Amino acid sequence: MDDTTTRRPCPYCAEDIAAAAIRCPHCRSRLATFDPSAWRRDHAERRVAGVAAAVAHATAVPVGAVRVGFAALTFVHLLGPALYGLGWLLIPRAAGAPSVVERTFGDAEAALRRWRGGEPTPPAPLPGGRTAC
Numbered sequence: 443m444d445d446t447t448t449r450r451p452c453p454y455c456a457e458d459i460a461a462a463a464i465r466c467p468h469c470r471s472r473l474a475t476f477d478p479s480a481w482r483r484d485h486a487e488r489r490v491a492g493v494a495a496a497v498a499h500a501t502a503v504p505v506g507a508v509r510v511g512f513a514a515l516t517f518v519h520l521l522g523p524a525l526y527g528l529g530w531l532l533i534p535r536a537a538g539a540p541s542v543v544e545r546t547f548g549d550a551e552a553a554l555r556r557w558r559g560g561e562p563t564p565p566a567p568l569p570g571g572r573t574a575c
């Protein structure tokens with residue numbers, strides 16, 4: 443039995459809902475907790491960098507509405523592209539993987555350590571347990 447067939451009562455309206463639901467289809471209450479570690483950009487709805495899909499999954503807002511929001515914010519001091527770029531930098535591509543910022547600072551720290559003559563740190567393993575050569 444997977445998450446879509448397991449049922450539970452909604453804590454707000456007591457209607458029968460899927461156990462994995464992040465928003466109740468009856469009363470529209472948000473059921474999932476805000477968990478930044480679950481944010482990732484590799485969802486199936488991904489079109490460019492996956493930021494809109496990541497925000498949509500995390501907030502239970504339709505991905506089309508998130509895209510319209512980013513597009514509308516473009517006309518407010520270019521806030522849409524700025525926030526999209528910030529999401530690309532901070533949201534990891536896969537769950538548990540480092541974000542672009544974490545990877546860049548990790549590489550910079552390793553380079554600084556080598557430059558100072560310290561112990562070289564091993565490269566971070568790629569998703570799937572492989573290591574970069």
Ligand SMILES: [Zn+2]
Pocket residue numbers: 452453454455456457466467468469470471
């Ligand atoms: Zn409900």
